[in-house]
Amino acid sequence: MAEPLLTGDVPSEDGPAARRPPGPGHPSGLGRPENADAAGGLAPPASLADFAERARAVLPADVWDFVNGGSGTETTLAANRAALDRVAVLPRVLTGVDRPRTEAVLPGGTYALPVAVAPMAYQRLLHPGGERALAAAARAAGVPYAASTLSSTPIEGIAAAGGTVWFQLYWLRERALVADLLDRAHAAGCAAVMVTVDVPVLGRRLRDVRNGFALPAHVTAANLPRGRDDLAHQGTPGVSAVAAHTDAVFAPALSWADLAWLRARTPLPLLVKGVLDPRDAVRAAETGADAVVVSNHGGRQLDGAPATAAVLPEVVAAVGERCAVLLDSGVRSGTDVLRALALGAAGVLVGRPLLWALAAGGRAGAEAALALLAAELRDALTLTGCADPAAARHLSTRIGG
Ligand SMILES: Cc1cc2nc3c(=O)[nH]c(=O)nc-3n(C[C@H](O)[C@H](O)[C@H](O)COP(=O)(O)O)c2cc1C
Numbered sequence: 001m002a003e004p005l006l007t008g009d010v011p012s013e014d015g016p017a018a019r020r021p022p023g024p025g026h027p028s029g030l031g032r033p034e035n036a037d038a039a040g041g042l043a044p045p046a047s048l049a050d051f052a053e054r055a056r057a058v059l060p061a062d063v064w065d066f067v068n069g070g071s072g073t074e075t076t077l078a079a080n081r082a083a084l085d086r087v088a089v090l091p092r093v094l095t096g097v098d099r100p101r102t103e104a105v106l107p108g109g110t111y112a113l114p115v116a117v118a119p120m121a122y123q124r125l126l127h128p129g130g131e132r133a134l135a136a137a138a139r140a141a142g143v144p145y146a147a148s149t150l151s152s153t154p155i156e157g158i159a160a161a162g163g164t165v166w167f168q169l170y171w172l173r174e175r176a177l178v179a180d181l182l183d184r185a186h187a188a189g190c191a192a193v194m195v196t197v198d199v200p201v202l203g204r205r206l207r208d209v210r211n212g213f214a215l216p217a218h219v220t221a222a223n224l225p226r227g228r229d230d231l232a233h234q235g236t237p238g239v240s241a242v243a244a245h246t247d248a249v250f251a252p253a254l255s256w257a258d259l260a261w262l263r264a265r266t267p268l269p270l271l272v273k274g275v276l277d278p279r280d281a282v283r284a285a286e287t288g289a290d291a292v293v294v295s296n297h298g299g300r301q302l303d304g305a306p307a308t309a310a311v312l313p314e315v316v317a318a319v320g321e322r323c324a325v326l327l328d329s330g331v332r333s334g335t336d337v338l339r340a341l342a343l344g345a346a347g348v349l350v351g352r353p354l355l356w357a358l359a360a361g362g363r364a365g366a367e368a369a370l371a372l373l374a375a376e377l378r379d380a381l382t383l384t385g386c387a388d389p390a391a392a393r394h395l396s397t398r399i400g401g
Contacts, residue, residue, distance in 0.1 A: 071203030072303025080330030112142025135162030198274025334376025
């Protein structure tokens with residue numbers, strides 16, 4: 001039987017995801033009995049990390065691993081966090097700032113926060129509301145939602161549920177399919193195209209290999225022609241079906257000529273995601289990108305790639321005013337957003353924490369997570385004497401203390 005969705009949640013098209021039911025006393029997953037307050041109510045999460053334990057309690061173990069795992073020995077996954085933790089920001093004092101504004105300019109517009117929801121595949125693995133629920137939460141928070149090529153809801157359905165939706169392009173082997181996806185995204189009202197360039201093949205994600213991870217039948221690559229995701233459903237011990245699928249459908253040998261083709265093919269703002277080397281960032285800007293996203297895919301691609309916070313300043317310095325620079329991989333709080341801004345980013349993408357919140361409480365959970373992030377960022381700006389995120393880009397930093 002389907003679990004009740006939270007009020008205001010977006011119903012699924014064809015039944016619930018395979019999830020463990022929440023335990024008694026916390027039907028939404030957002031509160032747990034041990035966190036109950038004196039009145040018997042359930043204490044809300046106090047940090048984005050608090051959503052992780054709630055998600056873990058309701059998700060099948062292999063889905064938890066798919067979301068939280070990295071590639072190889074997960075060295076880069078850990079390095080992302082360690083590098084952010086090493087960034088100390090020097091507060092400015094006596095600036096007369098009372099209540100800072102959090103609005104920020106990102107490609108295509110001004111948004112409530114310098115934050116966008118990272119593109120993440122197959123969100124109906126997490127919750128029956130899937131992409132629609134998370135996109136609706138992003139709309140409520142006033143931030144862009146990046147819809148993955150591998151979404152489990154068609155791009156048209158996501159655009160209808162969301163506010164500002166960016167279409168994330170994975171370059172498929174068939175150019176005609178790429179062109180069709182771009183046309184569909186434009187027609188659906190997407191506000192930007194974000195092309196991901198760090199997945200010539202999927203990184204070796206050992207948790208998925210060991211789990212023989214495959215998609216359940218009700219979670220499909222909804223933007224692809226029927227049957228084009230069959231491989232992702234074929235569970236084989238010792239094989240990640242998701243990796244086998246992407247290796248079969250993704251174009252492995254993209255070049256700058258392809259990026260130039262894309263720039264000419266879409267009139268929308270173009271973001272290039274998955275850049276780490278400053279030379280590639282400059283070349284992307286010179287090819288017409290409106291932004292680059294300094295990303296190592298949350299530690300899911302090249303294990304041994306540097307932490308994004310470690311290379312961000314070099315990329316910002318190299319790119320200069322040519323285009324905006326965003327960062328993702330490891331952002332877990334408003335303090336982390338402040339750190340990225342102080343290192344020169346225009347904004348960040350947030351990934352896994354929003355999947356945890358989606359798993360824990362559907363749309364309401366994701367809204368709560370984004371509201372918490374906004375409150376944390378406002379506090380961080382207040383504590384550093386910044387009137388807005390633009391001012392935070394002038395703060396000084398010290399690495400390692
Ligand atoms: C479950 C999952 C699925 C993802 N799917 C995609 C995707 O379809 N396209 C993409 O460009 N990046 C994808 N990513 C990478 C994210 O966009 C982002 O780079 C990364 O999650 C940021 O790191 P964080 O999770 O530590 O915040 C995915 C990440 C996760 C965790």
